[in-house]
Amino acid sequence: MENPDHINSYVILGGGTAGWMSAAILARALEHTDAQITVIESPHVPSVGVGEATIPSIIDLLNYLNISQIDFVSQTDATFKLAIRFVDWLKQGTEYWHPFGKIGSQIDGIPFYQHWLKQQKIDPSFEFTDFSPAVALSKQNKFFIPDPKNPTNLSSTSHALHFDASKVAQYLQKYCLNKNVNIITDHLVETDLSIEGNIKTLHLESGRQLDADFFIDCSGQKALLIGKALRVGYDSWQDFLPVDSAVAMQTEKLDIIPPYTLSTAAEHGWRWQIPLQNRTGNGYVYASDYCNNEEAIESLIKHACTNSKAITDPKVIKFVTGKRKKMWHRNCLSVGLSTGFLEPLESTSIYLIMRAMLNFVQVLPSKSICEPSIKEYNRLIDDEYNSIRDFIVLHYCVTQRKDTKFWRMWQNLSIPDSLSEKLALFKSHGRLYKNPSDLFSQDSWYAVLEGMKVRPTSYDPLVDRSNFNLIKQSFIQTKQALWFNASETLNHEDYLKRIKRARMVN
Missing domain, CATH: 3.30.70 (Alpha-Beta Plaits)
Structure with a gap:
């Protein structure tokens, strides 16, 4: 017997990547229930369609949705992504890499970065990312997906995707149709609230009225439900990230x-x-x-x-960089641009859509609003946004560029206290406080910090207990072996051709 307090109907306002990804995740989570999911896609609102780079969590999402990576790559004109190459960020004429996957391996229980830091004081010829499989592959235009049954020194890499955002929305729309998601092509005109302040009825341009138990706002920066109807405010981060x-x-x-x-x-x-x-x-x-x-x-x-x-x-x-004061308020959840905006420097927009919905389906609400659950959900998403904001600010705030007014501005711009504290800790002995909500690993922070030439005054004293003569030899051997093994893999485009052939066979 079904619980009468369970939510029976969800309405998602807005299509595009945010709307269809939200619908896909919700449909997957509720596929063995009688809950109805409806997406309202306006004929008057074009998709932004520029969220085309991702991070490795996109592969986790495909696995969650039981979508074949071969099929998805083929139908969305996708390519593989192993890293981001940053050019001219420290100063003009410089470059560095932020790779996916691990960089080196712990030695005697101490992060590889600390041993590399000691080596730099003796022989600065090794770049930190020389020990990244993803960088060795990227520099040679190669690609490789690790086989768990046949581990190699390339196995610690991971990958993401570049794709056509419009084709991704179309792909996910087909996925949703196969999960019995309803689609309405119409435009929101007005929203009615209940006496308690919940969203009750959506009035559409066609004259249709739509009621539901729960609403998901994917209406973009207009935030027609969470912002306009429910009046949830917005925290601007333009003081920290002035690009707009x-x-x-x-x-x-x-x-x-x-x-x-x-x-x-x-x-x-x-x-x-x-x-x-x-x-x-x-x-x-x-x-x-x-x-x-x-x-x-x-x-x-x-x-x-x-x-x-x-x-x-x-x-x-x-756009206005920042986030909604509450992502979930009463019977409405905001996802995508209706929640907030962080510039796409680290390709996090798709991740934030995915994370918002995966967190949501873990705490699916009932018709009786549970404020403690909503409060905890908002806290977790807040932490995600704050940590990503700090990582993006890092790329700017330690630059040595002074060639234009924009870059000179960064020499004196204030940064978040949380980032300031993290940098202060790092600059002493290269230690990084790990926030459990931080999307980016310590290796990611190390890669950007070193790329921007932010170095601690000293390395961790515990490094001195290791046999440094053996470590010096391993540095040389590891770098050479990574480069050689990467050179033996397929070219990136040849790998893509193999994907196409595999799909044709299947």
Whole structure:
């Protein structure tokens, strides 16, 4: 016998990546129940469609949804992503890598970074990311998925995807249809609240009225439910992250498709390049205080079209970095841009959609609102946003660039106290406090800190108990072995061709 307090109907306002990913996760979680899920997709609101780079958690999501990675890659023009290559961030003419997976291995129970730090004082010829399998593969345009049955020194790598966001939304829509999700193509006009303050009825442009037990707001920055109807406020982080605009455009596919995202620091922000099988995504994220839209478009076209032809017109996107004061309020959950915005420097937007919904399905509500559950949910998502914010600020706040007003601004800009405390701890002996809610591993922090030449005054004293002569030899051998084994793997594009062949066979 069903519990009458269980939620029987969910309405998701908005399609796009956020709406269809939310619907897919909810449908998967509720597939053996009688709960009805309805997605309202407006014919008047185009999808932003620029969230095309991800982090390794996307593979976890495909596994959760029981989606074949081969099928997904083939149908979304996806490519593989092993790392982000950062160019000109420390100063012009420099570059570093933020790879996925592990960098080195613990030695005598101490992080590899600490031993590398001691080695730097004697022989600075080794870069920290020389010991990353993902970087060894990326630099040679190779790709490899570890086989648990045949471990090698490349096995500690992990990968994410680049994909066509519009095709991902279409793919997930088909997935949802197969899970009996209802689709309504209509536009929200007005929202009615109950006496208690819950969302009760959505009035649509067609004249239709729609009631539900629970609502998920995927209406983008307009936040029509969580913001407009329920009046939940928004915390701006513009003081910490002043960029507030982006221009995006697509160009023809690259001659050689690299297995990484390229992020290049520019005059008033930074540019991205995301390689897909059928085309290339390009964008320029900038601060409008220092650069107007026309200048940004001109700059993007100049760099994106140097060796490639444009296939779409530039599209300007405005945003306010920050987050909603509550992501879940009463009988409404906000997901995606209705929740907040963090610039796509570390490709976290898809992850935050996924995390919002996976956390939600672990604490599915009843018709009787449980404030302690809502409070704990909001705390966890808040922590996620705060930790990602700090990691993004790190890329800017330690720069040595002073060539434009934008970069000179960063020499004196305030940073979050949580980041300031983390940097202070690191600068003493290279130690990092691990926040359980921090998306990024210690190796990720080490990679960016070293890439931006932020070094501690000394290494961990416990390192001195290890046999350093043996460690020095292992450094040489490990670097050479990684490079050689990476060279023996398939080229990235050959791997993609193998994926296509495998799908045709299946």
